Amino acid sequence: MRILIVAATALEVQPLAQVLNQFSQIKVDLFIAGVGMTQFAYALGKKLATNSYDLLINVGIAGSLKKDIPLGSIFQVGHDELPELGAQDDEQFIRIDELGFGKSIFSAQVPASIAQLLQEIPSVNALTVNTVHGHEGTIEKLQKRFPTAVLESMEGAAFFLVASQENIPAIQIRGVSNYVEKRNRATWNIPLAIENANDCVIRLLANVKSQ
DSSP states (O other): EEEEEEESSSSGGGHHHHHHHTTTEEEEEEOOSSSHHHHHHHHHHHHHHHHOOOOOEEEEEESOOOOSSSOOOOOEEEEEEETTTTEEEETTEEEEHHTSSSOEEEEEBOHHHGGGGGGTSSSSEEOOOOOOOOOOHHHHHHHHHHHTEEEESHHHHHHHHHHHHHHHOOOEEEEEEEEESSSSSGGHHHHHHHHHHHHHHHHHHHHHHHH
């Protein structure tokens, strides 16, 4: 199996980068695609134009829309949505799907060969945004519009979109680094989120290797 691990920044996969040589029995490449859905989608698409993979894994951090989730928690993203893609109609928002111009919801595509390995990782819904939310009023509106959404990132749905277009199985693993609230870096725990997300993927790769 040939696997591409994709992250927005090198920091988010630093622990993985240090141990990739342990997985010589499977082909694992590491790729930094950049921050934000536009840059991320362009870079990943360009990478896949000249390279073939059996599985894509997006690893990174995310904010949690639910404050009862401990920082450092690890999730796989089952469905990821672009909440800003559409049109405003006064107080109403019309999704691009309803306008008939495209899709705003994308899903993980898990190959059968690793489905059992992922069973212990909770699957949640996520939102992918251009601007991470830090205003109480807009956060409240977001939570009302998407009551089942748990995570917020800047690349997840773009990752699934590219994988879908290229017909490559893809999973997304994220560690919770902060809560989606008024911006306060003192309450974040990025190192813990990165450590736990990377440990999760390292264990996954070890199990793939042993199959």
